Amino acid sequence: MTEEPKIIFEELLICPVCKTKSLKAIDYLYDAHDAGKLVLSNWYCENCGYRFRDVKPYETREPKIIELKIENENDLKTIIYRSAFAKIIIPELGIEIEPAGVSQGYISTVEGVLEILLDEVGGYCDEECENRIKKAMEGKITFTLIIEDEAGLSFIKSEKAIVKPIIMSE
Numbered sequence: 001m002t003e004e005p006k007i008i009f010e011e012l013l014i015c016p017v018c019k020t021k022s023l024k025a026i027d028y029l030y031d032a033h034d035a036g037k038l039v040l041s042n043w044y045c046e047n048c049g050y051r052f053r054d055v056k057p058y059e060t061r062e063p064k065i066i067e068l069k070i071e072n073e074n075d076l077k078t079i080i081y082r083s084a085f086a087k088i089i090i091p092e093l094g095i096e097i098e099p100a101g102v103s104q105g106y107i108s109t110v111e112g113v114l115e116i117l118l119d120e121v122g123g124y125c126d127e128e129c130e131n132r133i134k135k136a137m138e139g140k141i142t143f144t145l146i147i148e149d150e151a152g153l154s155f156i157k158s159e160k161a162i163v164k165p166i167i168m169s170e
């Protein structure tokens, strides 16, 4: 006997392919008994048909830091999800973006994240820093993408990604 999967996350996101806000993101919690609790993601864009599916252990939904070293063009195509609660840090580029109140979660590629950052950092990023972001987008710089997420919702879809728990200080 298995329980019905429960919806634990539901949000309308910007689609990484067609860029319209029609990506219906739904996560289900599923009790697979022997395999433990699993989170099934079934995300579907109603505009262009893009689909994202994923299964991961529920236990990973704790405050965590995810790190990915971007070393080649392939790494730039890695799918990532930044939740609305996540901070983005790229030490090599001197970038640190706090989860702003208005900022929404989004799914994108690493390259797409840099594109979004380029839009967002306009205020404090000078020309030199913009050029570095552009170089990073072309795969000319090795850098580390760090997502710090207190909600534990974010993910990087890569076997190279390193996940560490956030140690909360009092």
Ligand SMILES: [Zn+2]
Pocket: 015, 016, 017, 018, 019, 020, 022, 045, 046, 047, 048, 049, 050
């Ligand atoms: Zn779409």
